[in-house]
Amino acid sequence: MIYLRLVAESFRFAWQALRANMLRTFLSLLGVTIGIFAIISVFTLVDSLERNVRDSMSFIGDKVIYVQKWPWAFGGNYPWWKYFQRPEPSMREFRQLERRITMSNGVAIFADKGDNTFKHRNNSYSEANLMGVTFDYNKVSEIPIVQGRYFVPQEVEAARNVMLIGDEVATTLYPQTDPIGQELKVAGQKFTVIGVIEKQGENMFGMPNFDQMGIVPYGSFAKMFDVGPDGLGSTIAAKGREDDPGLLELEYEVRGLMRNIRGLRPRDEDSFALNRPEMATQAIGSFFEVVGLAGWVIGGFAILVGGFGIANIMFVSVKERTNIIGIQKSLGAKNYFILFQFLFESVFLSLLGGGIGILLVFLLTLIPQDIMAVGLSLGNIILGLGVSAVIGMLSGIIPAVLASNLDPVIAIRSK
Structure with missing residues (x-):
């Protein structure tokens, strides 16, 4: 008191x-x-x-390791000449990695191309990003579907012309129509819309997101564009497991498998880069x-x-x-x-x-x-x-x- x-x-x-x-x-x-x-x-x-x-960077995924030609760099000198001759990750390497990897919850390969024009009748959406993915891409990066559905394995394996579109694309091309089942034309190819991705909204620095994107099976994408050593590059992504918090085991396994797949000798430097979202956040x-x-x-x-x-x-x-x-x-x-x-x-x-x-x-x-x-x-x-x-x-x-x-x-x- x-x-x-x-x-x-x-x-x-x-x-x-x-x-x-x-x-x-x-x-x-x-x-x-x-x-x-x-x-x-x-x-x-x-x-x-x-x-x-x-x-804004959440679209690149969480607890994921990306196998790419070029390493990510944030400031300082970038020795690009060391990486120029590296080969791009290929579908063959992805298949071998997918078959042999044990420390991953999912492996996918994807490629993308910007500045595309999507058309539906008299409506068009320009400067869209088109991405080709394999089936497990939804395990690597969350794709919240609000209408329709995700791909089924048969559609991806058969490289069928089906597409997931972002909210902004759906609103522009189908302002008063349900987009599911509608046709969409890009690069001279017709695709059927099977799903609409949840609205992501505007983000910092104008970074890309699913709103301005279309996603198709990787095989369909490869038929439309030149994907390979002299064309568009691909990325292999491996999703980490919950019992591997630092992704150290996954990183060691991916590095070892990729070196083995590419036939690198013990003293040879890696001919690929392992990039992680943590590098950007750090x-x-x-x-x-x-x-x-x-x-x-x-x-x-x-x-x-x-x-x-x-x-x-x-x-x-x-x-x-x-x-x-x-x-x-x-x-x-x-x-x-x-x-x-x-x-x-x-x-x-x-x-x-x-x-x-x-x-x-x-x-x-x-x-x-x-x-x-x-x-x-x-x-x-x-x-x-x-x-x-x-x-x-x-x-x-x-x-x-x-x-x-x-x-x-x-x-x-x-x-």
Whole structure:
């Protein structure tokens, strides 16, 4: 009970001090407010950017290893001349890998070509991406079907002219018609629509997704376009198992099998690249770490100024209330009571400034965005309030100790 009374009295003293010097309090809180606003706004933008970028890249799959000619690279020098003579993954290699692999939940080969025009009667959709896949592609990359169905094995093996289309393609070509069972023409070939993929929506950087895509059996794609050493390249993808969290076993197996299939000797370098989505997310994470550090530096200077402002308020407050402190101590108030009273006031001031900064960030998140959804997370709110509380304690500890150690007789005589 005594602690509740202590908190209540400390809150009352802090509120009276705020009301007595509104302008001074406002100017002192401004630094903390700006500092917390800078830090939390940067962190909120970084979190939102990272989340949206990762969502935009979700179409490449999760827990997947890609066998390709070219390795992925993110910044720095790229020695393209080392990879130029490498062969593209082939259907023959895919068949052997599919037959011999044991650490995978699914293996698929696919190839794609951009800038296609899909036509249905008088309607057309240009700059579409067309992809040819084998049956297990839906195990490698999730394909949410909202209308119709996915391929059956017989359609893929027989290279039938059937197609899955994205939401944007379906809306453009069949605005008032059920697209299932309708015909679609691309590159002079007629295809029957058997499924519509769920709407993905606009993403960061205009990265491709299923909305602007058509997916056909790999054999059908190969009949339309030149796929091979002198034509379009293919990619083999292997989906990892849940009991292989780091995909290390899958990576070792795929590397060993591909080297064996291509007849590489022990000292020969790999003639293929094993690419993983984690490589992209790690590069993204490194970039956002730098941005986050910049937010800490920018906000740190503002918080430092705010901390000095709060410390100044507390020193002035101790000087103005020295007589009251003496009276309190003469009536039996303990040192810890005086210490807690001023420390609480300092933390309260800092939390108030930090709370205003967080509120400003929250108001910014309410501004509607078409491409990137910005949201203030609970973690960032706790971080902002935590930093504010620490700044308040550091700013108020010295004035609070000085106030608690005042001699009651000398303090009462002061004016």
